[in-house]
Amino acid sequence: MKKTAVTILAIVSMGIAQAQSGVPAHAYGYVLPMPRPVMPEIIKDSPAALLEEGMGRLLELLRRVDLNPRSLGQYMDVEIAPYFDFSYMAKSAAGNMYRHMSSDQRLRMAERIKHHLLSTMVRKLDSYNN
Numbered sequence: 001m002k003k004t005a006v007t008i009l010a011i012v013s014m015g016i017a018q019a020q021s022g023v024p025a026h027a028y029g030y031v032l033p034m035p036r037p038v039m040p041e042i043i044k045d046s047p048a049a050l051l052e053e054g055m056g057r058l059l060e061l062l063r064r065v066d067l068n069p070r071s072l073g074q075y076m077d078v079e080i081a082p083y084f085d086f087s088y089m090a091k092s093a094a095g096n097m098y099r100h101m102s103s104d105q106r107l108r109m110a111e112r113i114k115h116h117l118l119s120t121m122v123r124k125l126d127s128y129n130n
Helices: 002-019 047-062 069-083 086-100 103-126
Strands: none
Touching: 047 069, 069 103, 086 103
């Protein structure tokens, strides 16, 4: 009988000890969120700085009143397209069939991917209104 009582008391006390967290809780178990980490400063000539500069130029272009899809398309072709590797995208999209394609087919596929990506970006950016 004594062993049973001690065992039951040990089991109950373990359940109570596990239910208590070490974090002080507020009303209804609400715990304050952790503070946000401090964002590092952008280093000059880093990818983040390049992206920030490019986004600034793009937003400046989009805010112009005389913007039309043709000028936006030219901007995308000159400023944005060089940052994409369309031949790699074509190789990745074609998979194993890329080995069996001729160089002309590979070039045409890369051009189609480039055209599709840039025209979709122009279409979406043309409807941008701050």
